[in-house]
Amino acid sequence: MQHAAITGRHALHFDIVGGSGEHSTRDVEVYATREEIEQLATQGYLLRERLFPQEELERLREAMDAVEADEARSEHIARGVHFGGWFPRHLMDKHPTFLELIKFPPTLSVARAVLGPYVNIRQLGARVSYPGEPNQQTHWHIHRRHVPEPSPAFYVYPHTIDCLIYLDDTDDASGPLAILPGSHLGTHDDIASGDLSEKPEQLTLRLAAGSCVVMHSNIWHRAYPTTPQGRKRRLLILCYGPTWMRRSAFGVKPEDGLRDRLLAETDDPEVRELLGVGGYQ
Ligand SMILES: O=C(O)CCC(=O)C(=O)O
Ligand SMILES: [Fe+2]
Numbered sequence: 001m002q003h004a005a006i007t008g009r010h011a012l013h014f015d016i017v018g019g020s021g022e023h024s025t026r027d028v029e030v031y032a033t034r035e036e037i038e039q040l041a042t043q044g045y046l047l048r049e050r051l052f053p054q055e056e057l058e059r060l061r062e063a064m065d066a067v068e069a070d071e072a073r074s075e076h077i078a079r080g081v082h083f084g085g086w087f088p089r090h091l092m093d094k095h096p097t098f099l100e101l102i103k104f105p106p107t108l109s110v111a112r113a114v115l116g117p118y119v120n121i122r123q124l125g126a127r128v129s130y131p132g133e134p135n136q137q138t139h140w141h142i143h144r145r146h147v148p149e150p151s152p153a154f155y156v157y158p159h160t161i162d163c164l165i166y167l168d169d170t171d172d173a174s175g176p177l178a179i180l181p182g183s184h185l186g187t188h189d190d191i192a193s194g195d196l197s198e199k200p201e202q203l204t205l206r207l208a209a210g211s212c213v214v215m216h217s218n219i220w221h222r223a224y225p226t227t228p229q230g231r232k233r234r235l236l237i238l239c240y241g242p243t244w245m246r247r248s249a250f251g252v253k254p255e256d257g258l259r260d261r262l263l264a265e266t267d268d269p270e271v272r273e274l275l276g277v278g279g280y281q
Pocket of ligand 2: 142143221
């Protein structure tokens, strides 16, 4: 999968304490500057505008539309105030174009830079919202909604990274994304379910198709509605987590999906690790 040039890069070398042999070091060429990684760590997001060139955008749209034609039915579109739209999951099992995102360096290397060298793909899902359907928005939410209060001494905060890949513009008619920068660090701050209000500290992102928002999964965010004046709005959500974390429980994994077929054929250890095989302690 081609992408826009990313010239600000740096090399990251991990010594694995307690590792041995081929597991003693890992090197990552990070497709971001150190300052950008610092921004992702402290602000919880990194913007990559127009990351996908037009021809790749077209291929991703075609793949998305093929899955939609195959499985989306009107009754699958959510119309409640909390999460409106259609939410397909396990997309890498359903269309070969999506498999090209497995080793996509602009997002994978950034995920490794903040999560450490052992990551896998927890899920490639999507959200499609439709003009003319009610409530094609989301309320303010975070994705790993399991933070206890009080925090036990050895509680592991669920750090994961979501890459929001917009296949359509997010203008005012189709619905911008709003985020609260830095809110992933307020681990015990809460926003009531169903809140759709504008926040003074919010950053509202109106992005061109092909743009990507790399964010901590627990940054507070919401999508504005896709209005009747807007157009169908397609968003891929590529989620990375540590290899030891249970993979996403959302959706039903298809029998004999494309990932299983790839795993049966490939002996590339990196692909296997990214698809959830290996990379454990
Ligand atoms: O549609 C968007 O811009 C964001 C969607 C979202 O937050 C989600 O599906 O979890
Ligand atoms: Fe979300």
